Amino acid sequence: MxxxxxxxxxxxxxxxxxxxxxxxxxxxxxxxxxxxxxxxxxxxxxxxxxxxxxxxxxxxxxxxxxxxxxxxxxxxxxxxxxxxxxxxxxxxxxxxxxxxxxxxxxxxSPGAILAACSAARLPPIATLTLSLLFGVIPMLQEDFARIADAQRARGMEIDEVGFLQRLRFALARGVPLLVQAIRMAHAISLTLELGGFDLGRKRTTWREVGLLVDSPSPRHVQENDP
Structure with a gap:
């Protein structure tokens, strides 16, 4: 990297x-x-x-x-x-x-975002918003690609067709993608609730964050190793 x-x-x-x-x-x-x-x-x-x-x-x-x-x-x-x-x-x-x-x-990565936000002492809601915004979009892109693969597997040719036909097929992916996004939002909210997410609780960071995000030091890992 x-x-x-x-x-x-x-x-x-x-x-x-x-x-x-x-x-x-x-x-x-x-x-x-x-x-x-x-x-x-x-x-x-x-x-x-x-x-x-x-x-x-x-x-x-x-x-x-x-x-x-x-x-x-x-x-x-x-x-x-x-x-x-x-x-x-x-x-x-x-x-x-x-x-x-x-x-x-x-x-x-989501971990790098959390580390940077924690080091900057941002409010928990701001940290959560940034993490979800920049972490969920790549996941939705992967879902979009999987939906396209499923369309190809069912015989829907989406590569060697005209622009208007390709646009129509692309719009057809919107409905399942929307359903997947709603399911993901529900799963994230349920996970936060089960994990006891509290806006009033301060978090710490496990990384040293400056201009570059550094990996945790071996000493830090040993100290926190149960």
Missing amino acids: TAIHRANFFLKIGVGLVLSTLAWLIPEWWAGAALSALVLITLWLVGTPGLRGYLRGAALLVLLVMASWLVNLSIQGVPVSEALTTGIKLASRLVTTTAAFFFIMATT
Whole structure:
């Protein structure tokens, strides 16, 4: 695991917010597209896990944004060239924002999030919110992929079809994914209740957290070994 993967959770959050803010403040479409390309290349160079699946989703997002804005602005009488640049600008902003936070979710474990929040002395509800937000989304992505595999096993070809057909199949995964998300939320709430989660109880951390998240020292492990 590289140092960039072990970087402090809040450091990653800060970089993600800076990139997102920069993407939405850049006025030129070509500069926004260049920033998006730079972010994606960086994710590839550092070996971000699950990048191929994200790129597929990002490509679909770009196509939807471009198509919707081209149609919308064309109906309003805006020239095609101007509508195209507007679509590229908005798509680039979304790609930069989602890519930055995808990196955070793909390279930060729930334990690292808990350690960073505990070291920062955040309130328990804030720690819980951040842990669930950045921990549940990757799990839902895995469920989404499993639903797609189940569709393939039942003869639903979703790879070598047209864009509209693929979009329809993708939307068909939404219902089982929603059901799974509700079941997961119920399981998490039940687990917290059984574990005696209390907002008034302070937690400690088992890691030294600075700019990098360090593993527990052997001395610390021996001291806490029953």
